[in-house]
Amino acid sequence: MRDSRRPETEALTVRGFWRRSSYSGAQEGACVEVAGLGGSVGVRDSKNPGSAYLTLSGGAFAGLLFHLKHGDPDL
Numbered sequence: 001m002r003d004s005r006r007p008e009t010e011a012l013t014v015r016g017f018w019r020r021s022s023y024s025g026a027q028e029g030a031c032v033e034v035a036g037l038g039g040s041v042g043v044r045d046s047k048n049p050g051s052a053y054l055t056l057s058g059g060a061f062a063g064l065l066f067h068l069k070h071g072d073p074d075l
Helices: 005-015 058-069
Strands: 032-037 040-045 054-057
Touching (some): 040 058
């Protein structure tokens, strides 16, 4: 059986839609990358770009960013 996620991941990687925060600096192993996926946002580990990624709605991603920026201890 074919993995339906794989072609999308490869296309995004080849086309360069994944981006890393400018705050990541030279710490290549300690960050995540994000990509717009139509109406959702993909989030993946920058150390392992070929593996699976998390898909969040735009609202869920905005909520995640809000909590991260405000140091929410419940995350």
